[in-house]
Amino acid sequence: MTLSVKSEDSGVNMQLLKDRILKDGQVIGTGVVKVDSFLNHQIDVALIWEIGREFARRFHGLPVNKILTIEASGIAVACATAMHMGNLPVVFAKKAAPSTMIDGYFAAECTSFTKRTVSTVTVSQKYLTEADNLLIIDDFLAHGEAALALANLAKQAGATVSGIGAVIEKAFQGGSDKLRQEGYRVESLAVITSIQDDHITFR
Numbered sequence: 001m002t003l004s005v006k007s008e009d010s011g012v013n014m015q016l017l018k019d020r021i022l023k024d025g026q027v028i029g030t031g032v033v034k035v036d037s038f039l040n041h042q043i044d045v046a047l048i049w050e051i052g053r054e055f056a057r058r059f060h061g062l063p064v065n066k067i068l069t070i071e072a073s074g075i076a077v078a079c080a081t082a083m084h085m086g087n088l089p090v091v092f093a094k095k096a097a098p099s100t101m102i103d104g105y106f107a108a109e110c111t112s113f114t115k116r117t118v119s120t121v122t123v124s125q126k127y128l129t130e131a132d133n134l135l136i137i138d139d140f141l142a143h144g145e146a147a148l149a150l151a152n153l154a155k156q157a158g159a160t161v162s163g164i165g166a167v168i169e170k171a172f173q174g175g176s177d178k179l180r181q182e183g184y185r186v187e188s189l190a191v192i193t194s195i196q197d198d199h200i201t202f203r
């Protein structure tokens, strides 16, 4: 298969992602998509590799030196993207401050979309500094809470955020609009505009 780098939409390769969501995704209620078979539990590394390539293509030319994500499901995608961007370091925010984090850390509150709980996400001050120009990557973009928490951590460090990338965006939950209003560049590879009667519609 030829991978397009010219497509205005998500690229030929990202049709693979949409097809996979339709084939293997499971709709829960009206707002949650379960993609445990290739992204959130079992990982299809070949697909994640192409996803990373597409993020690198979309954010090409930006002065990014590090990728910031959140555990656990953002990590694989962030690593694939980092390799396609020249083996950048990946930092993931932790959802609970471990006892090993004995040095200073930045902390931000984050409301979990799937668990409906508020948690504090943390990053060691060793790994985020004002010298950093970050790309934020995550698996899903729903209400934008996780991305905003990561952007908050970046702000505390004095780091720059050049862009935010999501593998799957559920546009009807408003997160990307919120992030764009805050001035962030957002790129989502599969944008779901509605979920009705178990039927997923893409933009």
Ligand code: 5GP
Binding pocket: 031, 032, 033, 034, 035, 040, 070, 073, 111, 112, 113, 114, 138, 139, 140, 141, 142, 143, 144, 145, 146, 147, 175
């Ligand atoms: P947000 O913070 O934008 O509201 O939601 C994004 C976060 O919640 C992501 O880190 C992701 O783990 C989780 N999430 C949001 N929507 C979904 C979904 O439909 N399916 C899954 N598996 N996770 C989701």
